[in-house]
Amino acid sequence: MNAPVTPIRVLLVEDQQLVREGLKGLLALCPDIHLAGEAEDGAQALTMIQADPPDVVLSDMRMPRLDGIGLIRALAARALAVPVVLLTTFDDREAFDEAARAGAKGFLLKAISVDTLAQALRDVAQGGLALRPGLTERATRPGATERAFEGLPDPEPLSPKELQVLRLVASGRSNTEIATLLGNSEGVIKNHCSAIFAKMGVRDRTQAVLRAIDLGWI
Numbered sequence: 001m002n003a004p005v006t007p008i009r010v011l012l013v014e015d016q017q018l019v020r021e022g023l024k025g026l027l028a029l030c031p032d033i034h035l036a037g038e039a040e041d042g043a044q045a046l047t048m049i050q051a052d053p054p055d056v057v058l059s060d061m062r063m064p065r066l067d068g069i070g071l072i073r074a075l076a077a078r079a080l081a082v083p084v085v086l087l088t089t090f091d092d093r094e095a096f097d098e099a100a101r102a103g104a105k106g107f108l109l110k111a112i113s114v115d116t117l118a119q120a121l122r123d124v125a126q127g128g129l130a131l132r133p134g135l136t137e138r139a140t141r142p143g144a145t146e147r148a149f150e151g152l153p154d155p156e157p158l159s160p161k162e163l164q165v166l167r168l169v170a171s172g173r174s175n176t177e178i179a180t181l182l183g184n185s186e187g188v189i190k191n192h193c194s195a196i197f198a199k200m201g202v203r204d205r206t207q208a209v210l211r212a213i214d215l216g217w218i
Helices: 018-026 041-049 068-077 093-101 114-125 160-168 173-180 184-198 205-213
Strands: 008-013 035-039 055-062 084-088 106-110
Touching: 008 018, 008 041, 008 084, 008 093, 008 114, 018 055, 018 068, 018 114, 035 114, 041 055, 041 068, 055 068, 055 114, 055 184, 068 084, 084 093, 084 114, 084 205, 093 205, 106 114, 160 173, 160 184, 160 205, 173 184
Parallel strands: 008 035, 008 055, 055 084, 084 106
Antiparallel strands: none
């Protein structure tokens, strides 16, 4: 018999009660996702995360006291490596850029389907990204994130293998999944990712994907 799947523990952060109840209802439809808690803003969420870190935080982007962007920065300042997926009402390029610069692992519209939301949470829980679902073509075409990388030197060319890894990263796959697909160990893939980040002058997977989009590499 297969071992039971451990549910993904999600902390929901949303200041509007009706919206929060709606999102709770959607998450309840997903048997592999467990609502670990709910918070009305980033400040309350930060306290809860410090006490009991979830697998993923699903947070509204705009909230009073401490919003989703502020929550991401507060987690980074405390060295709490909990991935955050941001929800927004409007498909706005500047909001996308701001979320990416802050280090969001996901950026989704509130109008997405439950299947898209659930898959995004799964991808992020496994170390991937969920930056594409719900975004307009305008937000993902080359040049859309140019302000985020203004002033950076031109990146060093990537090897064919590094470019292959980068494209798989952009598809939302984790290092483990990429290793399986390419027939490498996870350690080899991690080394490729480190080399990619260094050549592109970025600090993480999110920024690497965004800069690759800006450069037209993917």
